[in-house]
Amino acid sequence: MRRLLFGFQTTALRYLAIAGLTVMFSVSGVVAQSGAQDQKPAANSPSAADVAKDSQKKTDEFVEATQAINGPAGNPECVWLGRRVVVLMWRDDLDTAFRHLDLYDRFGCPGGHVQATFRCLVRFGALDPKVPDSLNGRVHACWINPNAQPQTAAVTAPAPAAAATPAPAQPEAKPADAPK
Secondary structure, three states: OHHHHHHHHHHHHHHHHHHHHHHHHHHHHHHHHHHHHHOOOOOOOOOHHHHHHHHHHHHHHHHHHHHHOOOHHHOHHHHHHHHHHHHHHHOOOHHHHHHHHHHHHHOOOOHHHHHHHHHHHHHHOOOOOOOOOHHHHHHHHHHHOOOOOOOOOOOOOOOOOOOOOOOOOOOOOOOOOOOO
16 A cells, blocks of 8 residues: 555656646746847947947057057056056055056056056046046046146136335334433
């Protein structure tokens, strides 16, 4: 009797397992098909023209850096890694910045250029968070010319008028030993 009961349980479990696997595979197939149909280009995703334009802009920046900077700091790998180090330092991600700086040094790039670029960036001060790519643009400008100075508003107070009216007369001081 026990064998009959055990055999019945095994057969029932087999059928349940087969039914469960069938349901699982059919559900995963439906989910995969609906996922493939739902993949439409998002409104914010860049088009091929935007990607090509962005790629051309980056290439132009590397060419500009190579022409403006003599020596290894103008090499494309030094420009790319160095600018990333400066951006990461600005965002206070120092652990990642130091790892990138190790790579920067390994390529034989000058560490002093990163320091000068970061100094330039700090001199310019706060960035407008509403303007996209303001940080990247400023880092690129400082990379090209680390000695750049921020534009200061040349507002000077008008010089005071030089004694336009005569000062009131002061009574003369009498000497201490003068008779009263």
